[in-house]
Amino acid sequence: MRRYDTDLTPPWKKPQQPAPEVPAEPDLVVEEVATGFCGAVIRTEKTAEGPTVTLEDRFGKHRVFPLTPRGFMIDGRVVTLVRPGRPAPSGPLLSASGSIAVRDRTARVARAGRIYVEGRHDAELVERVWGHDLRVEGVVVEYLEGVDDLPAVVDSFAPGPDARLGVLVDHLVPGTKEWRIAESVTSAHALVVGHPYVDVWEAVKPSSVGIAAWPRIPRGEDWKTGVCRELGWPPDTGAAWRRILDSVRTYRDLEPALLGRVEELIDFVTAPEP
Numbered sequence: 001m002r003r004y005d006t007d008l009t010p011p012w013k014k015p016q017q018p019a020p021e022v023p024a025e026p027d028l029v030v031e032e033v034a035t036g037f038c039g040a041v042i043r044t045e046k047t048a049e050g051p052t053v054t055l056e057d058r059f060g061k062h063r064v065f066p067l068t069p070r071g072f073m074i075d076g077r078v079v080t081l082v083r084p085g086r087p088a089p090s091g092p093l094l095s096a097s098g099s100i101a102v103r104d105r106t107a108r109v110a111r112a113g114r115i116y117v118e119g120r121h122d123a124e125l126v127e128r129v130w131g132h133d134l135r136v137e138g139v140v141v142e143y144l145e146g147v148d149d150l151p152a153v154v155d156s157f158a159p160g161p162d163a164r165l166g167v168l169v170d171h172l173v174p175g176t177k178e179w180r181i182a183e184s185v186t187s188a189h190a191l192v193v194g195h196p197y198v199d200v201w202e203a204v205k206p207s208s209v210g211i212a213a214w215p216r217i218p219r220g221e222d223w224k225t226g227v228c229r230e231l232g233w234p235p236d237t238g239a240a241w242r243r244i245l246d247s248v249r250t251y252r253d254l255e256p257a258l259l260g261r262v263e264e265l266i267d268f269v270t271a272p273e274p
Helices: 120-137 150-157 177-183 223-231 237-246 256-270
Strands: 021-023 029-032 038-047 050-056 062-066 072-074 077-082 114-117 140-143 165-169 190-194
Touching: 038 062, 114 120, 114 256, 120 140, 120 237, 120 256, 150 165, 150 177, 150 190, 165 177, 165 256, 177 190, 190 256, 223 237
Parallel strands: 021 077, 114 140, 114 165, 165 190
Antiparallel strands: 029 038, 029 072, 038 050, 050 062, 072 077
């Protein structure tokens, strides 16, 4: 006699077995179960809604998916992708800026000197990469909300030998308004430097954000709004900035034109007076 399976429960009603967990390492090729989108892992991120993975298909298209149980397939086998664990450090621990991380030391009492940046986004980006260094050195970062009143701000701060002032300016290009304002600051104890980008968003490498390049926005149009439109992002510049900032993990995610200027300011503010 032919034997029949006595379990008549339909397959879709049977309890699912746990799928094996697979670290979402870069370049791992997977298929998302619900959509059939197939691509290589670009990166994983921790968001307010939960961990996500960004995949890139063979045409260079990126899509972001939540890391849900049994949400992906590898070679036809259902798996659960998980964020890869951090490898144990084998040498000196480095901070996000690339400097040797200082352990077992509380933050230094704030210096009288300061670093000023143009806005909140600039301050958050500096904190993301150089926060450890700034706390060790006791340097406070504040923001100006624009550079139009920079000379008056410098005069009010009254920088001196024991209270140096460093200023980071966006779009500091010869011949621009920002250039002329920076040139008007003459204090020997104040250093004004800048990067060439219209906004600090542009100082984040496009590859880190997951785009081919930062779009060119016509003069007279709000740059951030134009960027969101050209990249197909929702018209919410606050959400766009959070997306950009979340893509920054270390100094390697930033352009050299910004890296050098911030390092220069930290050195200037913390250097001992000759």
